């Protein structure tokens with residue numbers, strides 16, 4: 001008799017679903033007894049399924065309520081991850097707070113986040129950056145992370161001129177630019193699997209070159225630098241970062257024990273199992289690292305061998321669920337056994 005298939009439901013936007021649900025993943029999962037079933041987030045979740053587990057990345061309170069109700073009425077469905085934990089990553093004003101409170105063994109490495117300050121809707125963008133205690137250059141990032149292209153648009157602001165021209169909808173985060181050698185480390189976390197890769201980033205800006213590197217406007221609009229693939233110098237930012245490929249190639253990876261400890265620390269502190277984070281290394285101190293961004297359910301299909309990593313993860317999840325159900329049944333049996341003994345004594 002063949003063993004039953006485990007049912008993993010996935011609720012993703014159509015773009016994310018197309019990128020993530022490659023045939024290679026679906027087939028590898030099938031071979032290991034896992035069925036991946038599409039959930040339609042516009043229809044009641046309770047009427048779809050049954051599921052052993054669901055994974056999801058859908059924005060909004062309607063969806064969150066549906067998932068919370070499912071957990072309440074069907075506690076045996078493993079929900080990856082809890083909506084309220086995911087919501088913490090939807091604001092750049094607070095997403096990095098968790099990093100500052102992490103207690104991880106760091107060897108020689110030290111960890112931090114760049115200085116940042118939120119410019120609220122009620123505030124005026126001050127003419128002089130000195131008034132708010134910030135140094136140029138800095139990056140202005142929209143506070144809200146909502147999956148839109150706009151939420152990835154940011155400005156590198158070089159000087160007062162750029163500050164005056166900055167037109168970003170408030171509230172936004174002003175975050176100090178940390179020189180990091182033009183390379184970011186993207187660390188993917190899938191349960192206890194951790195994979196670190198190198199990606200392109202913005203080049204260093206020394207005090208001496210601050211003004212000579214600044215575009216005429218005094219600021220530079222960019223988005224998803226790390227995902228820019230073709231270098232055709234068609235946009236200002238592509239011209240600005242031309243040459244960083246060589247830096248990426250030459251860059252040494254951060255120590256793997258440090259990356260793993262950091263990934264596990266973040267996973268536990270945030271209560272999330274599917275995310276990635278961007279790590280940069282200070283150009284002035286090779287042991288100083290900063291986390292600058294954390295993303296829920298990022299473009300995992302770009303992670304090397306993502307199919308086998310996910311199939312292993314799904315198998316771990318259903319195995320854990322199976323053990324819990326068994327344990328629960330055993331506990332119930334013991335309770336019932338105890339009750340029978342008690343009632344015999346009474347007779």
Ligand SMILES: Nc1ncnc2c1ncn2[C@@H]1O[C@H](COP(=O)(O)OP(=O)(O)OP(=O)(O)O)[C@@H](O)[C@H]1O
Nearest residue numbers: 114152175176177178201202224225226292293295
């Ligand atoms: N404080 C900083 N110092 C130096 N470089 C930075 C800083 N913040 C962001 N960057 C650069 O800008 C890029 C985009 O910033 P960030 O990661 O915050 O944006 P994002 O749109 O949320 O990215 P993702 O596509 O990973 O979600 C980073 O990958 C890095 O290259």
Ligand SMILES: O=P(O)(O)O[C@H]1[C@H](O)[C@@H](O)[C@H](OP(=O)(O)O)[C@@H](OP(=O)(O)O)[C@H]1O
Nearest residue numbers: 019146147148227276295297298299300302
């Ligand atoms: O589409 P939203 O919800 O904005 O999320 C993005 C993440 O913020 C990015 O981190 C993903 O790119 P990386 O996987 O390179 O980090 C990016 O991956 P993608 O470019 O493959 O879609 C997205 O998942």
Ligand SMILES: [Mg+2]
Nearest residue numbers: 278292293294
């Ligand atoms: Mg990022």
Ligand SMILES: [Mg+2]
Nearest residue numbers: 145293294295
């Ligand atoms: Mg991000």
